[in-house]
Amino acid sequence: MEFDEVVRRRRMVRNYDPDRPVPPEILDGIVRHGLRAPSAGFSQGWGFLVLTAPEDRDLYWSTTAEGEWDDWLTRMRNAPAIVVCLSNKSVYLERYAQSDKGWADRDENRWPVPYWDIDTGFAALLIHLSAVDKGLGSCFFGIPAHRLQKFKDAFGVPDEYTPIGALTIGYRATDKRSPSLKRGHRPVDEVVHHGRWAASAE
Template sequence: MEFAEVLRRRRMVRAYDPDRPVPAEVRDRILRHALRAPSAGFSQGWAFLVLESPVDRARFWAATAPTTTTSWLDRMSTAPLIIVPLSHRDAYLDRYAEPDKGWTDRDEARWPVPYWHIDTGFAALLMLLTAVDERLGACFFGIPPTRTDRFREEFGVPAAYTPIGAVTVGYRADDAVSPSLARGHRPMTDVVHFGQW
């Protein structure tokens, strides 16, 4: 598929065919492409928790979902693959304390924004685009902060790693069109500023 077509087709998909698992070679391609994301200082401060078995996926939803079920959750939970991208701040602080970077400490205040989260988000975006290129659907969504500790405990995630969200992947099922799409894309004239705001 041409790149422009991948971008045109990219949507957050919230309903999946539960009877069609993502083939292992496609899953691996999604993960390999995520590793091609840019990272400051080539720190690569990320990790990816892959959940494919019905038991692991059920554990994920039990640990992260609100206590009341919704139609959104019912549809999302049909995804046969969940990938949780995790950022690793210490990988960046350690990397930038190395001699070639010129800093002599690990002071987090030197960073204008938390690049460890941004770069992990770049990796998640490459997963979304690869899913489209493989003719799959995918959705990035957040894990509620009140459920993060439970998620960590359930899957043994070390404290040094932060889940920046989760990505569901699978073959798209028929679903209602999100009312948010009616808003359309903001025009370039509203968001692009040349030379001055």
């Protein structure tokens, strides 16, 4: 698939065919594409928890959404694969304390934004687009803050890793159109500025 077509076809898919598992070799290739994401200092401070066994997926949903089901989550649960994307700040602080970077104090305040989360987000997007390229659907969504520790405990996630979100992956099933899409894309001239930030016309 041409890259332009991948971008045009990209959607957040919320319903999947529960009878069509993703072949392991395809899922493995999709996740490996995430490892090609850029990262500050080539730190690569990320981790990916891939859940395909029914008992693992059930555990994921029970620890992150138990008692909070609504229509879209019920449909999302059909996904045959879940990839949880996690960032590791300590990897970045250690990397930038090395001699070629020189921030030996490991002061987090040196970072204008949390690059560990941004870079993991880059990796998640590569996984998302790679799924589309293989004819699959995918959706990126967050884990509720009050559920994070329960999720980490259930799956033995080390303390230094922070989940930034999860991707469902699978073959698309017929679904309703998200009401959010009625908003449409913002006009290009409102979001793209050349040379100086131009105020939008009143």
